[in-house]
Amino acid sequence: MKVLVTGANGFIGKNLCSHLALREDVEVLTFTRDTPESELDGMVSAADFVFHLAGVNRPPVEKDFIDGNVGLTERLAASLEASKRPTPLLVTSSTQAALDNPYGRSKRQAEEIALSSGRERGAPVFVYRLPGVFGKWSKPNYNSVVATFCHNLVLGLPLEVHEPEHQLNLAYVDDVIGDFIQVLDSDLFVATQGFREVSRTFTVSLGDLRDRLESLHAMRDSLQVPALGDDLNRFLYATYTSYFEEDGFGYSLGKSVDDRGWLAEFVKSDAFGQIFVSKTRPGVTRGNHWHKTKIEKFLVVSGDAEITFRNKLNDSDVIRYVVNGDEARVLDIPAGYVHAITNTGSNDLVTIFWASEIFDPKSPDTFFEAVE
Template sequence: MKTVLITGSNGFVGRNLSVFLAQRKNLKVTGFDVDDDQSALSSLVAGADFIFHLAGVNRPQNVEEFTSGNTGLTQTIVSLLQSQGKSTPLLISSSTQAAQDNLYGISKRAAEDAVFDYGRQTGAPVYVYRLPNVFGKWCRPNYNSAVATFCNNIANDLPIQINDPTVTMSLVYIDDVVSSFIAALDGMAAVQDEFCQVQPVHTARLGEIVALIRSFRESREDRRIPDMSDPFTKKLYSTYLSYLPTDQFSYPLKMNVDERGSFTEFIKTPDRGQVSVNISKPGITKGNHWHHTKNEKFLVVSGQGMIRFRKIGSEEIIEYVVSGNKLEVVDIPTGYTHNITNTGEADMVTVMWCNEMFDPEKPDTFFEPVELSHE
């Protein structure tokens, strides 16, 4: 069994990596963090078959901590490996700031140099990642991630401050970072000009990110689902949900209730239509209308009933028995007037999907009874 050491194991990236690696039965994962006994580091390094060095300092109490927490700790790990005569593969999470001449960037660049030197001197595989902004679940808000701060504050109805909404951010998602790290562990890192790459890198203006996050909050009111076909939106929405207050995971829907039962819209999408939940009382028939282009799918999940169809211009009635005991989707084709009747003794619950959101200006819904009167 291979032993993997993660420094910074309680941090944002380290915590996510630890959870992923714990699912691999052929690995033993050990961790080291800033609060741990420093004397334990030597034995942890000695026992590791692969080291993820993710510990670092980016918001120090004093500037000297940049050197000790970034450069110094890295040099300590490298010195321990060399003194132990080891050539253990070493991965370090650096920052795109390492290309800058600020104090943080200088300390990260010196840490990179220590790792590259270790690789050249020992022949050990080394993996240096200059990460841009990383976002995802478990990132600490109001610390070093604007995305985490915006998600947390908007989800918790707290104020946010945007200094320049036109600033373009480069971001990588935590799951993509972890996948790239695991690829390095498996000897399949993507390397370009000495540095390992995480793909994809998403770019977005600060103002656009905030607008998206605000739309996530508003989606509970208008029941719209974000555009999940866009990879960045999908990842940002998942991130936002992780910051919801624990007493606000649920939210109410507007139930349209009358003596027949109820009709409640669940979710809406601009390109995939909407889903609603229909509850019918025993003996109640709903529908008796048809559509030119609009189409639907009905799924009875509780109770029992009958769906009837009649093609416009025809007298033939087609019947489908439906029941929550046998989940079966019934398509509602265009050009057929249709209705659904609760034939049981309890409420009948039907999940209804429509291919488009309801447009009161163009409802495409025309009343006509399924059963014709021959009086």
């Protein structure tokens, strides 16, 4: 199947083309601002499906709304009609098409041209009036407020919010592309007309959006992971990280260093507790304490160790586990058991720890006592 994508270098176009490129059954034809208009007819004649994503929303002069949104749609419609084929057409419009402003009027006119062309050709046409779409590769200060906020956070610029209660209706780009792919793969080769809506949107206030993104941005310092079971947070995090500067992917953790080695907190959350990592020198023992309620897991990833346990109620019986970094074996640390881990090898011991709750120095639930 050959698929033509106009506006292939735009935000949604790049995401759509990257999805289509993963498929062996699809050959993607791309039309961009740099493509000579003379090539459009040949692409349309070859295409089995057309995604018309090209358009403008913030041109320097108002006239460009007509040229970019209406003119190109007219040109595409003429090419489709000249091909004399009922090629399905999917058009991206905007919820602003319902508004009386230059952008909205130009998008509404483009919709009418596409739908009229479909009726003339007896071909299916699908018009999506998209809300604010966000995700990777969106252009800051152009495509979406999410892109602008992410860009500003990465550069250390302030997030200006004048109406924090203003409600936004947002759609995540991968959801939008998923809907488009469903249309492509469905049995569309019958004449169909109409508007379609994306399957999922998120309603969020401008102030809440700012707070969510600032929380994600602060994670490197706080190590606190927001609730990523919330899909909006998860999609915002994916979007935010896509704006990192090329020299800004890495960051250092704070380490507690002593004569035993070092220990560093990695990530933590009220929902899942915390993860930390340690490097322990040969012959050194960590632990020799117990917890009332806190549960831990130990995973040795490099080196050799012995982990020992003793039930707090038993003064003599010691349980021993020998582990090494080649096993990827996890040891659960039950509540009420005194426990310790000793580096029994000749090299440094590296261990990942998980605790069921975030360490609170005011109430640590850690009581020192020797296992043996």
